[in-house]
Amino acid sequence: MALPLGVVAAIYLTEYAKQGKIVRAIRVGVNSLAGVPSVVFGLFGLGFFVVFMNFGSYILAGALTLGILILPTIIGASEEALKGVPQTFREASLALGVSKWLTIWKIVLPSALPGILTGSILGISRAAGETAPIMFTAATFFTAKLPQPIFDEVMALPYHVYVLATSGTHIEETRPLQFGTVLVLVALVLGVDLIAIVIRSYMGRKKRW
Amino acid sequence: MENAPSDTEIIKTKNIDFYYGTFKALTDITMTFEKNKVTALIGPSGCGKSTLLRLLNRMNDLIDGARVEGEVLFEGMNIYDPEVDPVEIRRRIGMVFQKPNPFPKSIFNNITYGPRLTSTANKSALEALAEQSLKQAVLWEEAKDILGRSAMILSGGQQQRLCIARALAMKPDVLLMDEPTSALDPISTAKIEELIDELKKTYTIIIVTHNMQQAARISDKTGFFYIGKLIEYNATEKIFTNPDVKQTEDYITGRFG
Ligand SMILES: Nc1ncnc2c1ncn2[C@@H]1O[C@H](COP(=O)(O)OP(=O)(O)OP(=O)(O)O)[C@@H](O)[C@H]1O
Ligand SMILES: [Mg+2]
Numbered sequence: 322m323a324l325p326l327g328v329v330a331a332i333y334l335t336e337y338a339k340q341g342k343i344v345r346a347i348r349v350g351v352n353s354l355a356g357v358p359s360v361v362f363g364l365f366g367l368g369f370f371v372v373f374m375n376f377g378s379y380i381l382a383g384a385l386t387l388g389i390l391i392l393p394t395i396i397g398a399s400e401e402a403l404k405g406v407p408q409t410f411r412e413a414s415l416a417l418g419v420s421k422w423l424t425i426w427k428i429v430l431p432s433a434l435p436g437i438l439t440g441s442i443l444g445i446s447r448a449a450g451e452t453a454p455i456m457f458t459a460a461t462f463f464t465a466k467l468p469q470p471i472f473d474e475v476m477a478l479p480y481h482v483y484v485l486a487t488s489g490t491h492i493e494e495t496r497p498l499q500f501g502t503v504l505v506l507v508a509l510v511l512g513v514d515l516i517a518i519v520i521r522s523y524m525g526r527k528k529r530w
Numbered sequence: 531m532e533n534a535p536s537d538t539e540i541i542k543t544k545n546i547d548f549y550y551g552t553f554k555a556l557t558d559i560t561m562t563f564e565k566n567k568v569t570a571l572i573g574p575s576g577c578g579k580s581t582l583l584r585l586l587n588r589m590n591d592l593i594d595g596a597r598v599e600g601e602v603l604f605e606g607m608n609i610y611d612p613e614v615d616p617v618e619i620r621r622r623i624g625m626v627f628q629k630p631n632p633f634p635k636s637i638f639n640n641i642t643y644g645p646r647l648t649s650t651a652n653k654s655a656l657e658a659l660a661e662q663s664l665k666q667a668v669l670w671e672e673a674k675d676i677l678g679r680s681a682m683i684l685s686g687g688q689q690q691r692l693c694i695a696r697a698l699a700m701k702p703d704v705l706l707m708d709e710p711t712s713a714l715d716p717i718s719t720a721k722i723e724e725l726i727d728e729l730k731k732t733y734t735i736i737i738v739t740h741n742m743q744q745a746a747r748i749s750d751k752t753g754f755f756y757i758g759k760l761i762e763y764n765a766t767e768k769i770f771t772n773p774d775v776k777q778t779e780d781y782i783t784g785r786f787g
Contacts, residue, residue, distance in 0.1 A: 409631040413693070416589060417644035417700055418621025427647065428633060 326388075327395030328430075328437060334396070335403040336425055348400075355393035362390045391444040398440020402433035438520050446514050540565040540704060540734050541586060541623075546600035548581055548758075550593065555581045557758045559600075563704075568726060568735045570745035570766065573755035574781070579738040582755070583706050586736065587623035588616040604704075621648060624702035628709040630689035632681035632696070637673050640681045640692055644700045659699055667695035668725050687718025694725065698733075705729065707737040711744065723748050742782060746770045754778045 330351075334344055365386070406429050414424040541563040548556035556578045563569050571579045581590065588609060590596045601608045609619050621644075632640050641663050642656045651659065660677070664670040669691040673684075681692055690710060697705060707726075711719040726735055726748050739745050745752055746766060753763040754777075762769065762778040773779045 407631075409627065409629065410633060412589065412592070412627065413631045413633065413696075414643070415592065415617075416587065416620055416625040416627075417648075417697065418617050418619075418624075419644060419647050420617050423647050427643075432634065 327392050327441065328399045330392075330396050331399030331403055331437075332425060332430075335400050336421075336429070351393045351396050355397060362386055365389070391441075394444030395437075395441045398444065399433070399437045402436025402440065403429060405436060406432045435520060439518075442516060442520070443514065446509075538564050540605060541736075542603040543582075543586075544601040544603065546582075546585065546598065546602065548578070548585060548590070548599075549595075549597045551595040555758055556585075559760050561753060561760055561763050563734060563736055564751065565734050566730055566732075567750040568730050568737060568748055570749035570752045571736065571738045571755060572740070572742070572745050572752060572781075573761075575740075576757075577755040578758045579755055580708050583708050583736065583738055584625075586704075586706060587620050587625055589620070589625065591616055621700055622702050623704040623706060624697035624700055625706045626690070626693050626697055626708070626710050629713055630686055630693050632684070632689050632692050634680065634682060636678050637681050637684070637692060638677040641696050641699050644696065648700070660695075663695040663699040666698050666725075666729070667691045668721060668728075669695055685718070687714045687721065690714060690718065690722065691725070694722070698729075702733065704734045704736065707735065709738050709740060712740065719744075742770075754781060756781070 334348065410428050410432060411424055414428045415421065419427070539562045543559050543561055546556055546559040547554065548559075559582060571582065573579055584590045585598060586602060586604075586609075590598070598610055602610055604619065604623065607614065609616075633643060635643070638660055641660045645651050645656060645659055661670065661674075664673055669688060672688060673692070676683075681689065684692060690713070694705075694710070711722050714722065723744065726737070729735060730750075737745075737749065749766045751764065752766045752769040754761045754769065754773075754775075756777060762773055762775045764774065768774075769778060770782060773782065
């Protein structure tokens with residue numbers, strides 16, 4: 322969900338906006354957002370989605386918060402990818418009497434897509450490992466049932482590990498459970514990263530300029 | 531009507547001044563380009579030839595801070611009128627760049643890219659158009675069996691002819707060429723020169739070149755530029771045998787530049 326939004330923002334920043342003070346200010350803002358600790362996003366999510374918008378502690382609130390968390394990463398990755406598209410492609414298309422919008426849609430975006438996707442997937446894998454945002458917005462420490470989509474509380478893997486390892490009186494006994502959860506988490510992150518790598522190398526092979 | 535074009539002229543610039551920010555790249559350029567003729571623009575590096583060329587189809591619009599004063603009349607219409615759509619202008623005034631710049635697509639998709647997005651031509655019409663354009667650009671024999679393959683596998687000279695074919699597929703009236711052969715070997719260059727000679731039957735061609743022999747060989751009229759000014763504009767024969775201005779002679783005979 323953050324992906325289209327981030328890509329649109331990046332297109333605006335690199336292709337349309339006049340490169341002046343305002344754009345630079347936005348870019349600085351976006352970059353510093355990327356550096357903000359995730360706890361802050363979690364608290365923001367709690368304040369905005371859970372309390373203010375009255376979502377309650379639900380998956381939706383967690384998902385939206387994570388979306389905001391990875392937005393700067395996606396914008397950054399997309400901007401880089403768009404800037405990497407040779408200016409000669411844009412010129413070639415525009416010189417044929419193709420509009421700017423169609424040029425972006427047909428030439429610039431497809432060329433930038435591998436970069437956008439890999440950058441974004443790495444952002445997503447970061448989100449998978451984040452605890453704080455979900456802790457505040459969506460997670461409970463333990464539920465026995467599988468969550469119903471969207472409006473239910475869930476267990477977040479990292480948070481689950483954290484609680485298992487630190488609280489309770491039977492830390493030793495829960496070790497296998499902890500290891501199991503960590504394994505799932507690591508496998509998940511690795512899997513997502515792997516997809517990113519595969520996409521990049523697959524699409525990179527098609528494009529040489 | 532003051533702006534009515536005569537039969538022979540197609541583009542006319544009137545007192546053009548051009549600025550990159552505060553830097554004035556062209557000063558008071560007034561010149562007329564004739565229909566179905568090849569006009570060559572020559573002059574030392576940095577004198578503003580590319581700037582003038584890109585100004586004729588509003589490609590300079592893309593540069594931040596670029597500013598034009600004066601008028602460019604295309605068939606009597608000022609293309610810098612606020613009501614004119616630059617996209618429409620570029621459809622009618624095509625451009626070939628110094629470095630071949632095919633899209634990373636198949637040969638077929640390169641040629642049909644423009645028409646597909648700007649017209650309603652169906653598949654068979656596009657196929658016919660591709661064949662016609664490739665034949666015009668003398669690339670058909672080499673490319674007809676590999677239309678589905680990436681344009682990137684072509685040689686530089688072939689890529690440049692593909693770019694010409696791609697521009698021709700839009701059926702423009704004018705073709706602007708900015709040093710189209712400077713990145714090519716002599717054989718490819720000769721092919722493109724032959725091609726230009728053939729194309730002028732149908733199109734008006736304005737070409738920037740650093741190669742004096744090339745200008746002399748292929749053009750009907752030649753304009754000599756120096757530091758943003760049009761020094762002399764005359765029939766090519768006259769420019770190369772008996773120029774009116776001393777500076778022109780010095781440049782052509784290689785005494786400076
Ligand atoms: N985008 C730009 N921004 C600022 N100045 C520019 C830009 N493009 C060109 N210039 C300047 O404008 C002048 C004319 O440049 P132009 O490219 O038109 O020269 P040219 O005659 O085509 O030269 P060459 O033969 O080397 O291609 C040069 O002094 C150049 O430095
Ligand atoms: Mg030039």
